[in-house]
Amino acid sequence: MEVALRTAEFPLLSAIIWLPVIGAIILLLLPRRDRLIRWFSLVVALADFALTLPLFSWFDKDFAGMQFVEKHAWIKAWHISYFLGVDGISVLFVLLSALVTVLCILISWEAVTEKVKEFHIALLLTSAAMMGVFCSLDLFLFYLFWEAMLIPMYLIIGIWGGPNRLYATIKFFLYTLVGSVLMLVGIIFLYLKAGTFNILEIMQLGLPYQFQFWLFWAFFAAFAVKVPMWPVHTWLPDAHTEAPTAGSVILAGILIKMGAYGFLRFSLSFFPVAAKAMMVPMLLLSVIAIIYGGIICLAQTDLKRLIAYSSVSHMGFVTLGIFSLEGNAVEGAILQMINHGIVTGALFMCVGVVYERTHTRAIKDYGGLATVMPIYAAFFMVFTLASIGLPGTNGFIGEFLILLGTFASKRWAAVLGALGVIIGATYMLRLYQQVFYQEVNPKVAGLPDVKMREVLALVPMLILVLLIGCYPTPFLGFMHASVRALLEHVHQAAGTTLPISEILKEGLHVVLPS
Amino acid sequence: MWSSLPSFVAVYPETLLVVVASVMALVDRWITRKAVFTWATIVTALLALALVFLTQGTTFGHAYAADQYGVFFKTIFLLVLFLVALLAPGYNQLLGINFGEFYALLMYAVTGMMLMASTRDLILLYLGLELMSLSVYVLVGLLYAELRSLEGAMKYFLLGSFASAFLLLAMAFLYGLTGTTNIEAIAKALLAANLSANKALFLSAALFVVAFAFKVALVPFHMWSPDAYEGAPTSVTAFMSVGPKAAGFAAMGRVFLIALAAAKTEWTQLLVPLAVLTMFTGAVLAVVQTNIKRLLAYSSITHAGYAVLGIIAGTKEGMAATMLYLFLYAFMNIGAFSVIVLMRRRNFLGENIFDYQGLSKTHPTVALLLLIFLFSLTGIPPTAGFIGKFFVFRAAFEAGHTALVILAVLASAIAAYPYLRIVMLMYMKPPEKEVEISLNPYIFAGLMFAVTGVLLFGVYPGPVIDFARACCTGFLP
Numbered sequence: 001m002e003v004a005l006r007t008a009e010f011p012l013l014s015a016i017i018w019l020p021v022i023g024a025i026i027l028l029l030l031p032r033r034d035r036l037i038r039w040f041s042l043v044v045a046l047a048d049f050a051l052t053l054p055l056f057s058w059f060d061k062d063f064a065g066m067q068f069v070e071k072h073a074w075i076k077a078w079h080i081s082y083f084l085g086v087d088g089i090s091v092l093f094v095l096l097s098a099l100v101t102v103l104c105i106l107i108s109w110e111a112v113t114e115k116v117k118e119f120h121i122a123l124l125l126t127s128a129a130m131m132g133v134f135c136s137l138d139l140f141l142f143y144l145f146w147e148a149m150l151i152p153m154y155l156i157i158g159i160w161g162g163p164n165r166l167y168a169t170i171k172f173f174l175y176t177l178v179g180s181v182l183m184l185v186g187i188i189f190l191y192l193k194a195g196t197f198n199i200l201e202i203m204q205l206g207l208p209y210q211f212q213f214w215l216f217w218a219f220f221a222a223f224a225v226k227v228p229m230w231p232v233h234t235w236l237p238d239a240h241t242e243a244p245t246a247g248s249v250i251l252a253g254i255l256i257k258m259g260a261y262g263f264l265r266f267s268l269s270f271f272p273v274a275a276k277a278m279m280v281p282m283l284l285l286s287v288i289a290i291i292y293g294g295i296i297c298l299a300q301t302d303l304k305r306l307i308a309y310s311s312v313s314h315m316g317f318v319t320l321g322i323f324s325l326e327g328n329a330v331e332g333a334i335l336q337m338i339n340h341g342i343v344t345g346a347l348f349m350c351v352g353v354v355y356e357r358t359h360t361r362a363i364k365d366y367g368g369l370a371t372v373m374p375i376y377a378a379f380f381m382v383f384t385l386a387s388i389g390l391p392g393t394n395g396f397i398g399e400f401l402i403l404l405g406t407f408a409s410k411r412w413a414a415v416l417g418a419l420g421v422i423i424g425a426t427y428m429l430r431l432y433q434q435v436f437y438q439e440v441n442p443k444v445a446g447l448p449d450v451k452m453r454e455v456l457a458l459v460p461m462l463i464l465v466l467l468i469g470c471y472p473t474p475f476l477g478f479m480h481a482s483v484r485a486l487l488e489h490v491h492q493a494a495g496t497t498l499p500i501s502e503i504l505k506e507g508l509h510v511v512l513p514s
Numbered sequence: 515m516w517s518s519l520p521s522f523v524a525v526y527p528e529t530l531l532v533v534v535a536s537v538m539a540l541v542d543r544w545i546t547r548k549a550v551f552t553w554a555t556i557v558t559a560l561l562a563l564a565l566v567f568l569t570q571g572t573t574f575g576h577a578y579a580a581d582q583y584g585v586f587f588k589t590i591f592l593l594v595l596f597l598v599a600l601l602a603p604g605y606n607q608l609l610g611i612n613f614g615e616f617y618a619l620l621m622y623a624v625t626g627m628m629l630m631a632s633t634r635d636l637i638l639l640y641l642g643l644e645l646m647s648l649s650v651y652v653l654v655g656l657l658y659a660e661l662r663s664l665e666g667a668m669k670y671f672l673l674g675s676f677a678s679a680f681l682l683l684a685m686a687f688l689y690g691l692t693g694t695t696n697i698e699a700i701a702k703a704l705l706a707a708n709l710s711a712n713k714a715l716f717l718s719a720a721l722f723v724v725a726f727a728f729k730v731a732l733v734p735f736h737m738w739s740p741d742a743y744e745g746a747p748t749s750v751t752a753f754m755s756v757g758p759k760a761a762g763f764a765a766m767g768r769v770f771l772i773a774l775a776a777a778k779t780e781w782t783q784l785l786v787p788l789a790v791l792t793m794f795t796g797a798v799l800a801v802v803q804t805n806i807k808r809l810l811a812y813s814s815i816t817h818a819g820y821a822v823l824g825i826i827a828g829t830k831e832g833m834a835a836t837m838l839y840l841f842l843y844a845f846m847n848i849g850a851f852s853v854i855v856l857m858r859r860r861n862f863l864g865e866n867i868f869d870y871q872g873l874s875k876t877h878p879t880v881a882l883l884l885l886i887f888l889f890s891l892t893g894i895p896p897t898a899g900f901i902g903k904f905f906v907f908r909a910a911f912e913a914g915h916t917a918l919v920i921l922a923v924l925a926s927a928i929a930a931y932p933y934l935r936i937v938m939l940m941y942m943k944p945p946e947k948e949v950e951i952s953l954n955p956y957i958f959a960g961l962m963f964a965v966t967g968v969l970l971f972g973v974y975p976g977p978v979i980d981f982a983r984a985c986c987t988g989f990l991p
Contacts, residue, residue: 077979115874144895151889154934158942166942170934177930181923184904188911188919 003200003485004065005085011070012054013084013135016094019048020101020124020131027121034116041120042105045127049098059091061477064485066137066200067091074141079196083138088482089264089334090134092475093257096341097134099460100253101127104246106457107349111245111356112160119160122152123246130254134261139187139197146222146258147180153247153255160244168235168242175235179225186218190270203269209495210503212274219267226259229319230289233312240308241361245352248304252311253345257337260318264330268322269486272493275325282323283406283413289316291416294423298430303351303361306431307344310387313420314340320417321402327487329405331479336398338475339468343386343395346461350380353454357447363431368440373449377436379458384432386465388425394468524573524580524632527565527588528625534558535621542614548607552956555599555617563592577635577696584632586837586985587764590844591627594757595620597848600960602749604952605855609747611656620753623649627761636685636695636773639765643681643729646761647674650754654746666738666745673738677728684721687714688773697773704776719774719781723788726769729762730818732788733795743811744865748858751807752851755814759821760840766825767833771990778828785826786918792819793925800932806854806867809932810847813891816929817843820922823906827913830990834982835909839902841978842971846890846899849964853884856951864949867936872945880951881940883965888933890968893926898971905979 023044030037060067066085074082086094104123112119129152132145150173158169187197193211194202207215225232236256240248268275275282293313300306318340321333353376354369355361370377386393389400399421407414450458468475522529538551545551566588572579598620606612622645629642651674655667689695691714692703709715727735743751770781796816803809821843824836857864874881890897903926911919971978 075974075976075979077976077983118874118878144900147895147900151894154937155941158938166938169942170931170938173934174927174930178924178927181927182920184907185911185920185923188904188908191908192912 003203004063005069005200006060006063006065006067008068008070012051013068013086013094014070016048016051016055016098017084017128017132017135019051020044020128024121024124024128027117027124030117032117034113037117037120038105038109041124042102044124045098045102045105048127049102052095052098055086055091056095059086059478061088062481064088064481069137074138078140078191080140081138081198082141083198084135085137086135088479089486090261091478092334092338093134093254093261094131096338097127097130097254100249100341100345103345103349103457103460104249106453107249107352108244108246109453111352115159119156122155123250125152126156126250130250130258133258137199139190139199139202141197142199143180143184143187149255150176150180153250156247156250157239157243161242161247162244163242164238165242168238171235172239175225175232179222179232182218183222186215189215189218199265203489205270206493206495207271209273209277209497210506212271212495213277213503214507216267216271216274216278219262219271223259223262223267224285226262227256227315227319228259228312229285229315230292230312233289233293236312237305237308240311240348241302241304245348245355248308248348248352249345252307252348253341256311256315257341260315260322260333260337263319263322264334264486268325268490272490273495273497275323275490276493277497279323279325279410283320283410286316286320286323287413287416289313290320290420291423294420294427297427298423300427301363303355303363303366303431303435304348305361306363306427307347307351310424310427311340311344313424314344314387316420317399317402317417320406320413324402324406324409324413325487325490326405326409327483328401329409330483330487331476332398332401332405334479334483335394335468335472335475336402339386339394339398342461342464342468343383346383346458346465347380347387349454349457349461350376350383353450354444354447358444360443363434365443366435366441367438367444368436369444369447370436371440372444372447375455376450379450379462380436381432382462382465384428386469388428389421392466392469394465394472397469397472521571521573523569524571524578526569527562528628530562530565531558531621531625531628535618535625538614538621539618545614548612548614549603551612551614551617552599552603555621556596558621559592559596559599563589566592572634574638577633577638578629579632579634581632581988582985583767583989584628584764586841586982587631587760588628590760590837590841591624591631591757593841594753594760594844594848595624597844597852597960597964598749598753600956600963601752601848601852601855603956604954605749605858606747608858608860608952609657611747616653616656619649619653623653623753623757627757627764630761631764633765633768634697636688636697636700636769639768640678640681640685643761643765644678646758647678647729650750650758653750653753654742656750657745657747660745662741662745663747664745666742669738670742673728677725677735680721680728681725684718684725687718687721691715691718697768700773701775704774709776715774715777716780719777720784722769722774723781723784726762726766727788730759730766730822731815732818732822733792733815736792736795736815739815740808740811743814744805744807748807748851748855751810752848752855755810755847755851756840756844759814759818760844763821763825763836763840766822767836767989770825771828771833782826782828785822786915789819789822789826789918790921792816792822793922794928797925797929800929803932804867805865806870806936807865809867809936810850810854813929813932814847816925817847817891819925820903820906823910823915823918823922826915826918827909829909829913830983830986832906832909832913833990834979834986835905837985838975838978838982839906841982842898842902842967845964845967845971846887846897849961849968850884850887850891852957852961852964853880853887855957856880856953857949859950859952867939868946869949870936871939871943873940873949875945876949877951883961884940885937886965886968888937890972892930892933896969896972898968898975901972901975
């Protein structure tokens with residue numbers, strides 16, 4: 001199956017990716033006046049968001065191939081091209097990244113007071129790299145953005161993070177790096193086999209199963225760490241907890257989606273036979289993440305840590321949906337990625353709002369906030385319910401579609417996954433009860449309610465929660481054609497699978513010469 | 515009568531360097547403005563570079579050839595000379611070693627390296643190696659009033675002499691087998707005689723491996739390097755961390771890929787364990803270092819381990835990868851050393867990594883530059899370090915060394931930690947003491963040049979890749 005291309009007349013995707021970079025370079029030259037820097041970054045981020053809006057309106061939902069394509073030769077010696085494009089799977093992430101960047105600048109307005117210039121440069125560079133990851137159709141370009149993003153993220157967590165930030169940031173960097181370099185080996189292998197880094201051409205490669213098997217696990221190493229899947233999730237609670245609010249929002253909103261996106265874009269389309277063969281182990285890991293992540297949440301005493309572990313559980317749903325290889329489930333998974341970005345991002349922002357006032361994240365330091373900060377409590381309530389997946393919020397649509405699709409392909413996984421929904425309700429409602437009800441904790445008495453700037457940051461999230469919750473059709477409409485094409489590609493891929501023992505034996509033979 | 519003399523065109527660049535160096539060493543006494551030497555070195559380096567590109571042909575009875583392979587390595591050496599001449603003046607003046615002999619010795623060393631890169635005869639290779647080594651021994655001991663400088667020079671000299679002896683022995687065996695010292699003739703003789711199972715050939719290959727492993731500091735023949743790096747004046751450390759190493763690889767290419775092509779399996783099976791050991795030992799030992807010069811010494815051991823992957827690959831692509839790696843390594847490593855040089859004050863070494871604590875607060879630009887160099891050494895895109903790593907990994911993978919590449923990427927993940935630690939200190943800790951930097955126009959220019967190289971070749975390496983490949987085309991079939 002050839003993937004159709006529709007070339008862009010105006011290099012829109014390039015503009016979206018490079019505008020923040022140019023903004024960052026200008027920031028480097030601006031004087032160290034904090035107000036100026038904040039406003040300038042906000043304008044850049046807003047302009048970038050405005051640039052993504054045409055994607056939303058000009059995107060042809062019935063076209064399964066790549067749109068807004070740009071292709072130029074870049075490093076000719078290695079057949080690398082500057083090749084960008086989006087399809088139904090990636091377009092929403094570009095929009096979400098741009099939106100999250102704007103909101104991150106808004107919520108850091110007062111939270112970040114040190115090295116303001118460096119912070120905004122790092123933020124804009126992260127944003128550019130994120131969008132580059134979602135738009136790249138060249139494997140080398142993709143890897144470049146994927147790794148380049150580590151540098152600003154490392155600095156964001158390490159410089160502006162909490163007390164234990166050094167440990168968290170090194171752990172984050174090394175976990176991700178180990179995963180990524182293993183993927184690099186896989187990329188080199190694919191390149192030597194295909195003679196190109198072009199993702200669409202590699203899709204057509206049809207490698208034998210024993211290759212697909214190893215490459216699947218090499219790419220798995222990178223993506224599973226990013227998602228993060230159990231058991232390589234342990235960097236996430238530390239990184240989330242110690243990161244500044246903006247860092248947590250980016251981590252939860254976009255960064256960990258890159259892993260799931262990688263599974264969809266690469267693991268499924270490059271190694272369809274292996275993906276089908278590895279379905280059960282993947283579903284098993286997903287179910288473990290859902291249930292284990294949920295149970296761990298019950299034991300948390302730190303607001304941010306709880307939400308971080310809930311991410312493990314929610315991302316378990318996403319991988320469950322992806323690897324059930326069923327239309328509804330995959331669409332649900334993509335939607336759930338967006339949802340999780342919105343809801344968890346919003347919850348981190350909410351925690352940031354009170355953290356700025358109290359400088360504590362311990363749940364026991366709160367209580368009775370509903371009477372002290374009623375508007376804030378209302379916002380938090382909506383996001384809590386969305387996180388649980390109450391009908392009418394976006395969380396419900398995503399989880400429902402995932403479970404529906406998974407039920408059709410592997411019943412046991414759906415049943416076990418549904419357990420996660422119940423655990424989710426337990427820990428989120430317990431959190432809400434402890435923080436907002438009960439008696440007013442003297443530590444929080446008299447706190448001012450949310451400010452206009454904070455409301456401005458939270459309202460877009462609220463609107464999206466309810467909009468997707470009540471009327472998901474336009475969002476799902478983006479994906480239909482691309483997801484159908486992808487699954488067709490996966491299910492049509494033919495290849496004989498071999499027992500694992502044989503593959504291991506053969507692999508050992510290749511690795512150890514003679 | 516003149517026509518009977520050989521044509522010396524092929525050695526014009528080397529002649530220029532030797533002449534200028536000798537003049538500088540002689541006139542030092544009468545010249546008080548030492549900046550003259552800096553400028554003379556810079557201009558000579560650029561002139562020699564131009565000559566390198568202009569001259570072609572062989573001389574001395576085909577023992578010496580100004581071929582494409584040599585051109586690439588000479589570009590690296592002269593680039594190193596240029597960058598070191600820019601970083602040295604301020605630092606050397608501070609330590610009282612900013613005299614003509616310093617620059618003269620640098621140029622002699624570079625001449626030796628150029629001989630090693632262009633030689634087609636083992637004897638000439640040995641001469642080049644000795645010229646380089648002797649000059650660098652003296653440079654390391656230039657601060658003879660300091661014990662660690664002397665110690666470093668002594669260790670380097672003693673172990674280096676052993677390495678030279680091994681090299682001579684290896685050559686002797688090869689001469690005994692083939693009756694010639696000409697590299698191409700050796701290759702032909704070995705192939706024709708079908709000596710693949712010969713014990714003497716294996717011994718010769720093993721001795722060559724040991725000798726070159728000393729010169730490029732592969733574990734376990736690296737013992738001299740941390741001490742020599744730490745003891746040497748930083749301007750010399752910057753030079754020897756790239757220059758002699760690149761020269762060692764140039765000679766390895768000539769000897770292993772051409773002369774000993776018939777014994778490829780033998781030297782490959784010796785180099786593979788050395789490479790693995792080097793990458794991991796360098797990476798792990800760098801983790802515990804607190805002196806930044808020692809840290810970069812271990813880091814440069816690790817990098818030699820990556821660079822040797824291209825030789826192990828044994829292909830044209832592999833050699834091109836090693837060459838590109840060394841070229842890019844020159845920019846990032848000398849860049850990093852330039853920052854270390856900046857930190858030196860009269861009574862302040864600025865070598866402890868904790869001296870860098872909070873540097874981003876006190877000197878944000880310097881910190882940013884070091885950050886870029888360190889991430890490039892780590893191999894994170896979009897810096898040159900990533901391109902270099904990618905190319906060697908790719909070449910080794912292509913040649914079938916899958917396990918080696920997997921180990922190499924894992925080692926590179928471990929090696930990331932020491933660099934991250936410095937970044938962490940610079941950016942994530944508050945400054946503890948007042949740190950002054952000694953900026954001068956030379957080193958500023960050098961830093962800008964290096965950082966431009968690191969970022970430019972990180973995103974647009976196409977031309978240098980083509981150049982490296984073109985330089986290998988005539989070299990290997």
